Amino acid sequence: MKYAIALLSAGLALSGCSQGVPGEATDAQRGDGTDTIELAEFPDRPYWGDTHLHTDVSVDAFGFGVRLGPEVALRFARGEEVTATTGMSAKLDRPLDFLVISDHSDAMGATRRLYDAPRMMVRDPTLRRWRDMMHESPEQSTRAVAELITAAANGEIPEALRDPERNAAATRELWDRHLDLLDRYNEPGTFTAFAGFEWTLMPGGNNLHRVVMFRDGSGRTGEVLPYPGIDGEVTGLWDYMDAYEESTGGKVLAIPHNSNLSNGMMFELTGPDGGAMSADYARRRAAHEPVVEATQIKGDSETHPFLSPNDEFAGFGVAGWELGNLPLTEKTTPDMFAGSYIRSALLRGLTLEQQLGVNPYAFGMIGSTDSHTALATGDEDNFFGKHTGAEPRQDRAMEEQNLGTREGRFGWHYLAGGYAAAWARGNTRAEIFDAFMRREVYATTGPRMVLRLFAGHDFAEGDWDGDWVRAGYTRGVPMGGELEDTGRAPTFLISALKDPDGANLDRVQVVKGWVDASGTAREKVYDVAWSAREMDGASDSPVPPVGDTVDRAKATYENSIGAAELRATWTDPDYKRGERAFYYVRVLEIPTPSWVLYDALRFGLKLPANVIEANVIQERAYSSPVWLRPRMAPGDGPPIMDEG
Amino acid sequence: MIRQALRDPLAHFLIAGAALWGVLALAGDPVDPADRTITLSREQQAALSLQFERTMRRAPTDAELDAQIEQWIREEVLYREAMRLGLDEGDPVLRRRLATKMDELAGAEVELARPTENQLREWYRANGGAYETGEVVDFEQVYFPTEEAAIAALTQDSPKGEPISLPRKVAKQDGEYVERLFGSQFAEGLLQLEASPEWQGPVPSGYGWHLVRLTRREKGLVPPFGDVRERVERDWRSRTIETRRQQAFQLLRDAYRVEIE
Numbered sequence: 001m002k003y004a005i006a007l008l009s010a011g012l013a014l015s016g017c018s019q020g021v022p023g024e025a026t027d028a029q030r031g032d033g034t035d036t037i038e039l040a041e042f043p044d045r046p047y048w049g050d051t052h053l054h055t056d057v058s059v060d061a062f063g064f065g066v067r068l069g070p071e072v073a074l075r076f077a078r079g080e081e082v083t084a085t086t087g088m089s090a091k092l093d094r095p096l097d098f099l100v101i102s103d104h105s106d107a108m109g110a111t112r113r114l115y116d117a118p119r120m121m122v123r124d125p126t127l128r129r130w131r132d133m134m135h136e137s138p139e140q141s142t143r144a145v146a147e148l149i150t151a152a153a154n155g156e157i158p159e160a161l162r163d164p165e166r167n168a169a170a171t172r173e174l175w176d177r178h179l180d181l182l183d184r185y186n187e188p189g190t191f192t193a194f195a196g197f198e199w200t201l202m203p204g205g206n207n208l209h210r211v212v213m214f215r216d217g218s219g220r221t222g223e224v225l226p227y228p229g230i231d232g233e234v235t236g237l238w239d240y241m242d243a244y245e246e247s248t249g250g251k252v253l254a255i256p257h258n259s260n261l262s263n264g265m266m267f268e269l270t271g272p273d274g275g276a277m278s279a280d281y282a283r284r285r286a287a288h289e290p291v292v293e294a295t296q297i298k299g300d301s302e303t304h305p306f307l308s309p310n311d312e313f314a315g316f317g318v319a320g321w322e323l324g325n326l327p328l329t330e331k332t333t334p335d336m337f338a339g340s341y342i343r344s345a346l347l348r349g350l351t352l353e354q355q356l357g358v359n360p361y362a363f364g365m366i367g368s369t370d371s372h373t374a375l376a377t378g379d380e381d382n383f384f385g386k387h388t389g390a391e392p393r394q395d396r397a398m399e400e401q402n403l404g405t406r407e408g409r410f411g412w413h414y415l416a417g418g419y420a421a422a423w424a425r426g427n428t429r430a431e432i433f434d435a436f437m438r439r440e441v442y443a444t445t446g447p448r449m450v451l452r453l454f455a456g457h458d459f460a461e462g463d464w465d466g467d468w469v470r471a472g473y474t475r476g477v478p479m480g481g482e483l484e485d486t487g488r489a490p491t492f493l494i495s496a497l498k499d500p501d502g503a504n505l506d507r508v509q510v511v512k513g514w515v516d517a518s519g520t521a522r523e524k525v526y527d528v529a530w531s532a533r534e535m536d537g538a539s540d541s542p543v544p545p546v547g548d549t550v551d552r553a554k555a556t557y558e559n560s561i562g563a564a565e566l567r568a569t570w571t572d573p574d575y576k577r578g579e580r581a582f583y584y585v586r587v588l589e590i591p592t593p594s595w596v597l598y599d600a601l602r603f604g605l606k607l608p609a610n611v612i613e614a615n616v617i618q619e620r621a622y623s624s625p626v627w628l629r630p631r632m633a634p635g636d637g638p639p640i641m642d643e644g
Numbered sequence: 645m646i647r648q649a650l651r652d653p654l655a656h657f658l659i660a661g662a663a664l665w666g667v668l669a670l671a672g673d674p675v676d677p678a679d680r681t682i683t684l685s686r687e688q689q690a691a692l693s694l695q696f697e698r699t700m701r702r703a704p705t706d707a708e709l710d711a712q713i714e715q716w717i718r719e720e721v722l723y724r725e726a727m728r729l730g731l732d733e734g735d736p737v738l739r740r741r742l743a744t745k746m747d748e749l750a751g752a753e754v755e756l757a758r759p760t761e762n763q764l765r766e767w768y769r770a771n772g773g774a775y776e777t778g779e780v781v782d783f784e785q786v787y788f789p790t791e792e793a794a795i796a797a798l799t800q801d802s803p804k805g806e807p808i809s810l811p812r813k814v815a816k817q818d819g820e821y822v823e824r825l826f827g828s829q830f831a832e833g834l835l836q837l838e839a840s841p842e843w844q845g846p847v848p849s850g851y852g853w854h855l856v857r858l859t860r861r862e863k864g865l866v867p868p869f870g871d872v873r874e875r876v877e878r879d880w881r882s883r884t885i886e887t888r889r890q891q892a893f894q895l896l897r898d899a900y901r902v903e904i905e
Contacts, residue, residue, distance in 0.1 A: 026874050045825070071882075094824065119735065172695065184878050450809065464807060495809045500827025500850035564789065564851035565808050 025183035030217040032250075033428025036188035042473045043423035043440060047432055048448055049098035050077065050376035051196070051255060051420050052211050052293060052368035057103040057174060058198075061372035062111040063130075063145030065138050065388035068374035070101050070178055074185040074193060077376050086391045090375055090384060093501070094448070096419075097427050098192035099376060101182075102211045105197040105226035106152075108171045111145075124158040126151075142389045150327045152202060171225055179218035186217070188428045197226035199237055199254070205329040207261035210237065210289070211368075215433035216250035223248050233272060235281075238288045253436060257293035257370070259345070260301040260318070261326040264336030267345035267361055269352065282352060282360035291436050294342050294365040294443040294622050295418040297386045302586075302622060303343040306334050311525045312542070313509075313588060317445070319614060320401075320413030328407045346625060347513045347521040350580045354515060364439030364480045364624030365584070367418020367446075376417075378446040380619075381555075383416040383595035390414070394603045397596045398611075412611055416595045418445045421621075423478065439480025444621040449505070450497040453479040453585050455626040459491040461569045468493060479584075480624040484631050489575035494528065494568045496587040496621070504562025506531060506546040506588040506618060510570060514581035525586075528570045531563035548591045550616045555597040562590040584625040588618045682720055684713060692716060750892035751885035759880055765869055767880045772866045775875065778818035779835060782860035785812065785826075787852060794846035794853035803843060803855050810851070818864070830854065835861075 028036040054061040055070050067085045076082045079095030114127060115134050122128040133144035151157050179195055186193040194213055201208040214221050227240040241252045259266035271277040294301055300317030308314040324331040338344040342365065349361030369376050372387035385391045390411060401409045421442050422435040435441055442451050452469070456476025463471045472493055477483055483490055496508050507530035513523045527543045535544065549558040572583070594615040600607050607615075692712045696704040704712065732738050768775075786805025788794035797803035810825060823831035830849035837844050839861040846853035869876070 029874060184874075187874070452809070497809045498850065500825070500830065502850070559850075567807075567809075 025180070025186070025218075028188055029186045030183045030219060032216050032430040032433075033186075033188040033192070033426075034430050036428060037426050039425040039431065041425075042469060043425050043435065043478070044469075045423075046421035046442075046448075046450055047097035047192075047424050047427050047435075048094075049096050049100070049192075049420050049422065049432070050369050050371075050378070050417075051100040051194075051213060051366060052102050052198070052257065052296060052370045053077075053099060053374070053376050054103055054198070054370070054372040055101060055374040057108055057178070058372065059104055059106065059108075059111045060145045060149060061103070061374075061387060062115065063134060063148060064142050064372055066373050067388075070103075070181055070374075071185075073101055073374040073376070074099060074181070076374070078185070078191050082375075084373065084375060084384060084391055085388045086393070088392060090377070090382075092377065093379055093382060095191075096376060098194065098422070098432050100194040100196040100211065100213050101178075102196045102198040102213075104200050105212075106200050106228045108174055108197070108226060110170075111148075113170060126158050138389060142387075146327075150205070150329065152200070154205065154329065175225055176218075176222060179221050183218050186429065189426065192427055192429055192432055194429060194433070195221040199227060199229040201229045201232060201234060201237075202326065203265070205325045205327045206263045206265045207258045207326040208234065208256070208265060209258060210234075210254040210256050211293070212237070212241070212252060212254050213433070213436070214244075214250065214252045215429055216248070217429070220244075220248040220250035235272065235284070238284050241288055251433065251437075253291070253433070254289050255291050255293055255366070256289055257296060257368070258298055258301070258326070259292065259340050259342065260299045260321050261324075262340050263325045263330055263332055264339030267339045267342075267348055269339075269348055277352060277356065277360065279356040279358055282356050282358045285360040286358060286362055289363060290439055291364045291366055291441060291624075292342060292345075293368050293370075293418075293420075295367040295415065295445050296370040297414050297417045298370060299413070300415065300418075300445065301340070301342050303341045304337045306337050307341055307344050308523065308525075311511075311523075313525075313586070313618065313620075316617070316620065317415045320409040323408055328409070343511065343513065343523060346582050346584075347515075347523065350513065350515045350582065351519075351521055353580060354519070359627075362582075362627060364436070364441050365443040365622045366420035366422075366436075366441050367443035367622075368420055369417035371417060378417040378419045380416045380446060380593065380595045381598050383598075386414050392599070392602070394605070397599050397605065397607070412596045412615060414595075416446055418443055419448070421448070421451070439624040440478050442479060442621055442623045445619045447499040447502040447589060447619050447621075449499050449502075449587055449589075449621045450495075451479075451585060451587055451621050451623055452493070452495040453623045453626065454493040455481065455483045455490050455583065456493075457483075457486055457488050457490060459493050459569060463493060463569070464567060468495075477626060479626060482627045482629050485577065485628050486631060487577050489572045490583070490626075490628055491569065491571045492528075492583065492626075494570060494585055495565065496529075496567075496585070497565045498563075498589070503557060503589040503592045503619070504531065504559045504564060505566050506562055506590050507543060508566045508568055509586045509588070511584050511586055512572065512574070512581060514579045516579060517576070524574065526570070528568040529566040531561065531566065531590075533561075546590050548616065550591050550593055550597075552593070552597060552612050552616070553601070555593040555601045557590065557592045559590075578630060579628075580630065581628040582625040583628070585621075585623040587621040589620065591616050591618055593617075682717060682724075684716065688716075689713065747889050747893075750889045757881075759877060764873065764876050764880055768869050768872070768876045771876075771879070774879070775872045776864045776866045778820055779864050780816055780818055780860070780862040781822065781834065781858060782815045783813075783834065784857040784859075785810070785814075785847075785854045787854055788846065789852045791846055791848075791853050794855055798843060798845070798855060805855070808851060826854075827851075834858065837861075 053073055055073050056062045056066050056068060057070065065085060072082050076090065077096045077099040079092055081089055081091040084090045114131050119131065122131050130144040130148060133140040182193040182195055196211055196213040199210045199212055224244050227237060229237060237254060244250060244252050256266055271281050295317060299321030303311065303314045304318055304322060305315040322332060345361045349359040353359035369378055371377060373384050373391060375384045377384045385396060390396045397412045399411045401411060421444065422432045423440040424431040424435045454472030454476040458475060472478060494508055496505055498505050508528050510526045510528050515521050530543050531546060533544060533546060547561045549560060594617045596615040599605065693704055693709055696708065696712060786803050787808040787810065788797065788805055819831050819835060822834060827850040830847055833847035834856060837856065837858050839858050841859060843855045843857050845855040847856050
């Protein structure tokens with residue numbers, strides 16, 4: 001009998017190998033979506049998506065307990081009801097328009113294989129112990145993965161798990177089947193399924209992770225395998241991306257994330273070897289990484305109060321995460337913050353551009369979830385947790401986290417996750433990917449506000465009376481664009497419309513960063529529109545708080561304060577000719593309860609007062625910046641700069 | 645009739661099982677403890693090399709290929725020894741893994757199968773309701789921040805409303821589109837109105853109040869087969885896989901008498 005099993009399993013393994021053959025998606029579904037649907041003249045609405053979702057294919061997600069794969073993830077993102085791993089039914093309040101499943105490329109599917117492997121076949125003592133822990137209980141399984149992440153951070157992953165050649169066969173089969181599945185769920189005009197993976201570079205536990213996202217269908221993406229990376233270098237990833245584009249004619253981009261857990265390494269002023277940054281490095285970085293993830297479950301990376309002491313709304317989603325790197329093997333010191341947060345990175349980009357002639361950090365912003373449950377949930381009242389161990393249950397808010405245990409990170413420090421909005425002319429792979437490339441995208445912490453930003457030189461209040469979107473596109477540049485410095489102060493058309501099923505808006509702000517004549521990088525936050533309220537005095541600034549309607553015990557709020565839409569025609573009052581600058585918009589909602597207060601209501605928790613107050617939050621959106629660039633002289637001469 | 649039966653995935657499953665049985669009966673033990681020859685064919689070597697190449701985007705060096713082969717041999721030796729020792733017996737993971745593979749085998753044929761047009765049409769006839777689109781509407785709307793202002797404007801022939809960044813006119817869209825732009829409250833309110841050339845409302849939304857001129861309301865349509873063919877095929881496939889697995893299991897299950905003591 002035992003030999004029968006052997007032969008049977010060998011035969012089945014063979015039949016399994018052939019399942020990746022694509023057979024049923026149409027040509028339209030298999031490609032990048034070009035010429036499949038009618039496109040709007042200008043991007044006419046934001047398409048909502050999550051570019052950062054893990055399923056049971058990810059080493060850590062599986063270990064944390066998720067048993068849902070990519071197909072369930074796609075069905076869920078499209079709005080279907082599914083059953084979460086822990087047994088609850090789960091459904092999005094509103095479907096998403098696109099999804100990037102970004103399972104870790106390192107040891108893709110390996111924990112599932114480790115879990116499934118016969119015990120005696122697992123020779124490495126560490127792997128065998130992890131395997132046993134995964135089988136013992138969900139708690140032990142979570143602990144095993146925390147050990148795995150720490151080991152990865154410390155470069156101590158057992159050889160058997162990291163060797164790319166040994167994983168290649170398994171990855172090939174997994175990847176081919178995955179690409180086929182994505183094509184089948186990719187429906188131009190309705191729902192876009194992108195191929196991608198997460199590249200998990202983590203020197204010393206400092207998070208330098210990127211999500212890699214492809215524009216193309218399986219015809220091209222099937223030519224390569226996900227690129228492994230725990231101990232690589234980022235230039236190696238770019239080489240891989242270049243090789244893909246050259247050999248297939250396709251397109252691919254990378255999205256850095258969780259810079260807040262990089263201990264200053266994500267946005268360094270130096271090159272990766274510690275020496276001066278080269279222009280070539282800067283150019284490659286800008287070309288491969290046009291967008292970064294500003295907000296997600298593991299905290300928000302916009303800015304830290306240490307860096308932005310005059311910004312009263314700085315520090316959203318910073319608590320807990322600011323303490324150290326990802327596994328908390330190294331604590332964070334304040335000198336590291338500038339390399340970890342986005343606003344300071346945008347400033348560093350301006351400074352580096354002056355020195356190198358190219359800006360390595362001229363990126364747009366998106367939000368995403370980084371959920372490890374296969375469920376792309378971003379709403380506070382529907383939060384399925386960072387990983388399966390944190391799916392809804394009584395203790396999740398006050399528990400210590402799997403990472404940084406006993407160091408001061410608790411369940412309630414998790415944010416409910418963000419979403420990415422892309423201004424596109426239609427819902428296809430090509431249209432949405434291209435919106436990312438031109439940075440016409442924005443981040444939200446979950447709510448679906450509609451945010452428009454145009455920059456130009458001749459916008460006026462009267463533009464709002466006509467077709468102002470057309471005016472914006474024809475007489476200016478949208479978010480993500482570059483505006484030439486003509487010697488006149490730039491003017492902006494800004495519109496923020498609330499989430500129709502969410503909270504009203506408190507205010508709209510412009511965040512400006514620039515390098516002044518002395519070469520000093522500076523930042524300033526301007527309130528440019530706000531809802532009606534009692535003003536303190538003659539001055540508009542500072543605008544007083546909007547108020548607070550949150551009932552802490554019932555987890556409710558009232559839209560009796562705030563506004564449905566805020567608009568501004570704003571001209572930079574501090575403009576100086578020749579100064580490089582960026583401008584991005586931050587939109588704040590009125591205070592609302594976070595997922596922790598919904599949990600408290602549902603499970604009857606008694607939370608400490610400081611935890612309750614920390615979980616009355618003002619959710620927000622961040623636009624991608626517009627850059628003001630020195631005017632180029634006729635021909636290809638150097639930029640014209642004001643003297644002195 | 646027989647041809648159709650042969651195309652049936654369940655038949656494939658049974659034939660595959662029977663063939664396996666035949667091979668076992670003829671060949672006896674496939675891994676003979678006395679046979680200590682491991683053959684690594686040229687094709688298998690090429691496969692190892694190709695695997696390496698597809699990951700690393702370059703061909704392996706001779707040393708790297710040797711290492712691959714060595715690794716493969718090591719696994720094969722240990723695997724055969726393990727089978728000889730019967731280490732697979734009583735292993736709950738292996739037991740479950742093989743059960744899963746049996747399930748996958750039952751579904752595998754369906755994963756690859758190209759359903760005929762008739763099969764899909766039949767499925768579509770039986771399940772067409774699932775593809776029905778929402779009601780299609782044409783309407784105009786104007787926005788007011790307060791209910792009083794909206795009611796006051798209802799008496800005007802062409803009410804103006806306050807500016808808001810929402811489309812003034814919407815044509816040929818369904819409820820889902822309306823809900824995405826205007827929110828669920830408005831979508832529900834709108835679909836309670838009858839089509840009419842007159843201004844109606846106010847309809848509340850997350851933004852405030854809207855007067856609406858709903859000029860068209862058309863019942864949802866079941867889209868023609870051609871328009872939803874891919875969805876039909878995808879749904880047919882996932883449902884059929886499930887059914888096949890269940891049928892295949894039932895067939896095997898019926899051959900057992902289970903006694904629970």
